[in-house]
Amino acid sequence: MTVRKGDQIELDISHTGFGGKGIAKIDGFAIFVNQALPGDRVLAVIVKKKKSHAEARIREVLSPSVFRTNPPCPYSGFCGGCTWQFLRYDKQIEYKRQHVVEALQHIGGIDDVDVMPTLPSEAIFAYRNKMEFSCSDRRWVLPAQLEDETIARDFALGLHVPGTFDKVLDIDACLLQPGRGNEILRFVKSYMQNSGLPAYGLRSHEGFWRFLIVRHSLTNDQWMVNIVTSAENMDVLKPLALELVGTFPDIKAVVNNITTRKSGVAVGEFEIPLVGRDHLEEHLGPYRFAISANSFFQTNTRGAVRLYDTVKEFAALTGREHVLDLYSGTGTIPIWLSDAAASVTGIEVVEAAVADARKNCGQNKVSNCNFILGDMRVVLPEIKEKPDVLVIDPPRTGMHPDVVKKVLELGSPRIVYVSCNPATLARDAGLMKDAYGIKRVRPVDMFPHTYHIESVACLERR
Numbered sequence: 523m524t525v526r527k528g529d530q531i532e533l534d535i536s537h538t539g540f541g542g543k544g545i546a547k548i549d550g551f552a553i554f555v556n557q558a559l560p561g562d563r564v565l566a567v568i569v570k571k572k573k574s575h576a577e578a579r580i581r582e583v584l585s586p587s588v589f590r591t592n593p594p595c596p597y598s599g600f601c602g603g604c605t606w607q608f609l610r611y612d613k614q615i616e617y618k619r620q621h622v623v624e625a626l627q628h629i630g631g632i633d634d635v636d637v638m639p640t641l642p643s644e645a646i647f648a649y650r651n652k653m654e655f656s657c658s659d660r661r662w663v664l665p666a667q668l669e670d671e672t673i674a675r676d677f678a679l680g681l682h683v684p685g686t687f688d689k690v691l692d693i694d695a696c697l698l699q700p701g702r703g704n705e706i707l708r709f710v711k712s713y714m715q716n717s718g719l720p721a722y723g724l725r726s727h728e729g730f731w732r733f734l735i736v737r738h739s740l741t742n743d744q745w746m747v748n749i750v751t752s753a754e755n756m757d758v759l760k761p762l763a764l765e766l767v768g769t770f771p772d773i774k775a776v777v778n779n780i781t782t783r784k785s786g787v788a789v790g791e792f793e794i795p796l797v798g799r800d801h802l803e804e805h806l807g808p809y810r811f812a813i814s815a816n817s818f819f820q821t822n823t824r825g826a827v828r829l830y831d832t833v834k835e836f837a838a839l840t841g842r843e844h845v846l847d848l849y850s851g852t853g854t855i856p857i858w859l860s861d862a863a864a865s866v867t868g869i870e871v872v873e874a875a876v877a878d879a880r881k882n883c884g885q886n887k888v889s890n891c892n893f894i895l896g897d898m899r900v901v902l903p904e905i906k907e908k909p910d911v912l913v914i915d916p917p918r919t920g921m922h923p924d925v926v927k928k929v930l931e932l933g934s935p936r937i938v939y940v941s942c943n944p945a946t947l948a949r950d951a952g953l954m955k956d957a958y959g960i961k962r963v964r965p966v967d968m969f970p971h972t973y974h975i976e977s978v979a980c981l982e983r984r
Contacts, residue, residue: 542973561587630952853879921947
């Protein structure tokens with residue numbers, strides 16, 4: 523059967539691919555179907571046709587999978603925040619493990635790896651300690667609202683719709699954050715709408731309001747609010763900050779980040795403290811961490827403990843080892859390993875992250891960690907002493923080929939690779955497979971109701 527763009531066809535979904543899409547096959551030809559699950563029979567329309575595969579959108583679920591569940595969120599299926607809220611959680615973590623297995627096989631050329639069962643998240647709702655909401659002058663309207671002319675189309679505060687860069691789905695609540703965060707979202711939205719100032723447009727590059735970012739300390743149950751704007755305006759922002767802390771006493775920090783960049787990045791060129799402190803404090807195990815508005819910190823606090831415990835388990839430290847941590851960020855992994863190692867050295871390119879790492883070591887009285895600021899491709903070749911254990915926690919893009927080459931030259935007996943992207947984990951492990959064998963991999967679910975998965979891999983020199 524020949525498949526063409528625009529065709530409507532009935533499909534039986536057999537499995538899922540990375541990215542969370544269901545996969546059906548017609549005469550061996552793969553069709554990726556958005557929001558489809560294994561066991562679904564669907565009527566779908568082909569929206570894109572390539573030589574190797576096609577992409578389709580569901581018109582109707584003819585026979586639902588037994589794994590389907592009713593999502594509690596009214597925005598499910600439209601919002602970019604969740605992709606799998608309609609899938610039973612036990613199947614989510616099963617499919618995530620399978621994605622890791624398949625990536626290692628198909629991308630890395632590595633078979634027979636011990637990929638352990640996924641460590642589940644303790645909470646599957648209200649687990650995020652940070653949410654970033656976008657403002658837009660182009661509101662994406664839900665199908666049920668299309669005929670409602672009372673809905674303003676020129677303002678939205680919410681989350682992006684998949685496949686659009688400039689349109690935002692206006693939301694009143696996100697179930698991935700605690701309830702107080704949703705109260706703050708609604709309060710700030712009302713203030714913005716009544717301010718007389720427009721939302722920023724990513725096409726026009728005009729407008730004032732750009733982002734609302736809320737952060738939560740689970741340990742202390744305290745909040746930080748970061749308002750990102752295109753310009754400074756204390757006459758508008760100072761009253762907002764005062765009203766926020768007056769209404770919500772658990773807000774301990776309100777800041778204003780200002781950015782004139784045209785790109786949709788929620789990091790300011792400079793920051794103005796409005797009310798309270800400039801950071802929150804969070805505890806992971808016995809350690810305290812200061813989190814500023816733009817600090818990186820794992821968004822699932824309880825999940826972070828499970829992730830770092832897995833890193834520590836795979837590192838198998840005895841107290842005598844010298845550990846080198848590549849892409850060390852704000853120092854969470856070095857500090858987590860510090861009580862079991864002789865020393866830990868971190869390399870990180872972001873200056874603010876290195877400053878935070880040193881500050882975090884100081885407040886936790888950790889004296890055996892040190893941090894080197896610089897580009898990995900420049901700094902790593904200067905490391906002459908072979909570390910006993912090498913920890914690698916790269917960005918989603920994985921390691922640069924020059925870094926992989928230097929890692930192989932270092933020849934550490936054990937590597938613990940922490941990955942947020944199974945594809946780049948598999949690629950990098952494949953590049954090193956002649957020198958290192960993967961002993962085991964543990965997926966750790968930090969992002970329920972999405973297809974994203976963290977993985978910790980233990981590699982040992984052959």
